[in-house]
Amino acid sequence: MYKILIIEDEAPARKKLQRYIAQACNSFKIVKEIETVSDLKVLLSKTQDFDLIFSDIELRDGNVFEVYKDVILHCPIIFATAYNEFFINAFEANGIAYLLKPYSFEQFSNAWNKFIRLKGDSAPNYNELIGTINNFIKEGQENNVEYKDQFAIKSAKGIYFLKVDSIVCFQADQGIIFAFDETNKRHTMPQKVFNEIELLLDPKKFFKINRSEIVHRKFIDKLERYNKNILSVFLNSDRKILKTSQNKTSDFNSWLGI
Structure with a gap:
């Protein structure tokens, strides 16, 4: 049975993680759900009895790397976040995958399968992790992202464009x-x-x-x-x-x- 810690301050995101975990694994226990950096700091000072951490990055009272930089982590982390600028921080903090919200079950499943592969190895495959992070960064730089130039706003009279x-x-x-x-x-x-x-x-x-x-x-x-x-x-x-x-x-x- 895999013991899992979830660090996420938005209830819908926690429910999505729970649903995806249940789809991917038959034997797991969510040992704790953390919503703040301060609570995470207290928890990690007491125990690291987890097999895997799912972690958001920006919580209601700060950034999780404020904690991760000061502790030696003994389990891998799958990051699930809306921010795309923390790839290197994630790798330095035992990150094995980086899910960019909103992510699909297929993306989640790829990250979960990587955890299973690494769990079965006698030692972490750091070359694989480095390659994954580097490829993700490269893909993000090469993708031609199209940003909004206007928003459709509904009003009592109809729809207008802002x-x-x-x-x-x-x-x-x-x-x-x-x-x-x-x-x-x-x-x-x-x-x-x-x-x-x-x-x-x-x-x-x-x-x-x-x-x-x-x-x-x-x-x-x-x-x-x-x-x-x-x-x-x-x-x-x-x-x-x-x-x-x-x-x-x-x-x-x-x-x-x-």
């Missing part, structure tokens, strides 16, 4: 996603999962500054220090003021080239 270039920022609030345009008008987006919005946007133009807000580079007017690790972001001639999360500030500065 141009992406006119969107100042996106905000998620109690399960509803809003886009704010340059006139500060609010538009209700058809997407229900915030990470889906991020995947549809050009990462050179848009940046997710915290768990529920994405900003458009061209509408950033100025930044001010809110506290030691958080920035106030002034958008659209100061009509909107948002704040970075602590774990996003450094990456945000790098994205801006400052």
Whole structure:
């Protein structure tokens, strides 16, 4: 029986993992489900009695690599995330597969079968792991990703089209996603999962500054220090003021080239 730890802060994603695991394996036990970085840190300080970890990366209180960099892990990890920039971090943290949300059962099954193969080996096949990571990165660089240039928005009168270039920022609030345009008008987006919005946007133009807000580079007017690790972001001639999360500030500065 395989003992499995799930690290995921979104209930639908946890249910999907559970369903896929049950389809792929007849004998397993989910020993724990973790939703925060702080809980993960506590758990790994007490036990690593797992055969496999399924791990998201960005949780509600930070990034899991804050924990993984400080512990010696004794089991492999299959990462399941909406972020495509952590391949190397994943490999360094015992990652054997990288599932990019939304992933299919076929993709999950390939990752699971790799775990089974490695579990049967006397030693991990690191050449295979390195090749997998390198190929995944190469494929991502070579794919010509088409990002949205407009969104179809439903209204009481019908459907209208919101141009992406006119969107100042996106905000998620109690399960509803809003886009704010340059006139500060609010538009209700058809997407229900915030990470889906991020995947549809050009990462050179848009940046997710915290768990529920994405900003458009061209509408950033100025930044001010809110506290030691958080920035106030002034958008659209100061009509909107948002704040970075602590774990996003450094990456945000790098994205801006400052």
